[in-house]
Amino acid sequence: MVPGAGAERPAGGAGAVIVHLDEALVVADKPAGLPTVPGRPVELHDCLWHRVRASVPDALVVHRLDMGTSGLVLFARGIEAQRALSRAFAQREVGKTYVAVVSGEVIGEAGEIDLPLAADWPNRPKQKVDHAVGKPSLTRWRVLAREPGRTRLMLEPLTGRSHQLRVHLAAIGHPILGDTLYAAEAARHAAARLLLHASALALRDLRDGTARHWSSAVPF
Known part of the structure; x- marks a missing residue:
């Protein structure tokens, strides 16, 4: 699966690049070297999740990329969306490239x-x-x-x-x-x-079931 290009790119909080934002989810582009979630050492407290939440306070973690990996990360907006997206990942309904x-x-x-x-x-x-x-x-x-x-x-x-x-x-x-x-x-x-680099994500929209896809340019 090679999902095509994503859509809008509203500015993210505190340096996060948000590729897509709607009522159910956020797709952000993580730079290499930044953790997805907070690390135990104090120097790893800064993370993509915190940066996204600076502008989208209800963003919740669904999956992660290793700190050294760059690219697309999906966050849910609220607990119901988190459950639905976690289910989609578990059932292999999310295309990852x-x-x-x-x-x-x-x-x-x-x-x-x-x-x-x-x-x-x-x-x-x-x-x-x-x-x-x-x-x-x-x-x-x-x-x-x-x-x-x-x-x-x-x-x-x-x-x-x-x-x-x-x-x-x-x-x-x-x-x-x-x-x-x-x-x-x-x-x-x-x-x-x-x-x-996590270059593309694809899934069915939680609201109407339409196919959604986003992509990120490879930085190397």
């Missing part, structure tokens, strides 16, 4: 990564492939472009496991460049940031 630049030249034009994932408890917050107790996890990928030593991919996670895209790509030998958790030294330092 990412763009990543990975280490190495990926063979083939498209495919799937079907590897179960579980928490790597001794090394939290890391996750790992675990065929014994891991939860089913599926990622679709398609090559967008190739350069010497790297490949640009479009990614569609069909499940929503923690760090799913990062672990899946590392597991097949193509870690995302700039990934400080899962990439080896060379790939880790090949970029100044994690080269992973």
